[in-house]
Amino acid sequence: MVDKLSLEDRLIVLADDPKGLIAQLGETDQAYLNQSTPELAIIRAEIRQRLALHSMQKAEQLYLLHEAAAILELMRLEVDEQSMFERLSAQLGSVYIQHYHVTHEQKYLIVARQILRPLSHLAHPAVLLGLVRADAAQGQWALVQHWLKRMQQHHLLDVELLEQTPELVGAVHFEWFIRLKAQFLN
Numbered sequence: 001m002v003d004k005l006s007l008e009d010r011l012i013v014l015a016d017d018p019k020g021l022i023a024q025l026g027e028t029d030q031a032y033l034n035q036s037t038p039e040l041a042i043i044r045a046e047i048r049q050r051l052a053l054h055s056m057q058k059a060e061q062l063y064l065l066h067e068a069a070a071i072l073e074l075m076r077l078e079v080d081e082q083s084m085f086e087r088l089s090a091q092l093g094s095v096y097i098q099h100y101h102v103t104h105e106q107k108y109l110i111v112a113r114q115i116l117r118p119l120s121h122l123a124h125p126a127v128l129l130g131l132v133r134a135d136a137a138q139g140q141w142a143l144v145q146h147w148l149k150r151m152q153q154h155h156l157l158d159v160e161l162l163e164q165t166p167e168l169v170g171a172v173h174f175e176w177f178i179r180l181k182a183q184f185l186n
Contacts, residue, residue, distance in 0.1 A: 090126030
């Protein structure tokens, strides 16, 4: 009997190794030729982002990230559902933040914030986290504190998230950040 699970269902867990990601890249790109869905766009972009993390060549990283951004931007133009638009936007913001980490060009953080900020009133966890990351990368700590408090108010924040966000390394000595972390440890 043929496996009837959709591609999205089968790819919920993405590979961690480059070979597995490349296989999934081929499979998702082939599926795109049959039918493009917002979920598939998110998966295709995520695979490219993960492959960019494995690459040691800046040109290859940028190529993969440009592809991811194009996939997400095109799909954002096609969706009507607000929750899917939020997911696509959050992923796109993440792609541009990753662009920044590769190039260290501030323009990518500005673009990420321009994508995410109009959605900040919705309290979508990935949107708020994207704003935290973009503002922290620019050292805008008052805004970082604001977004973290918003996340905390909506119960979207935990210590693990604080520790796994690399852009927050610069905040570890701020009194407000220490208090925030302590609230979760007690």
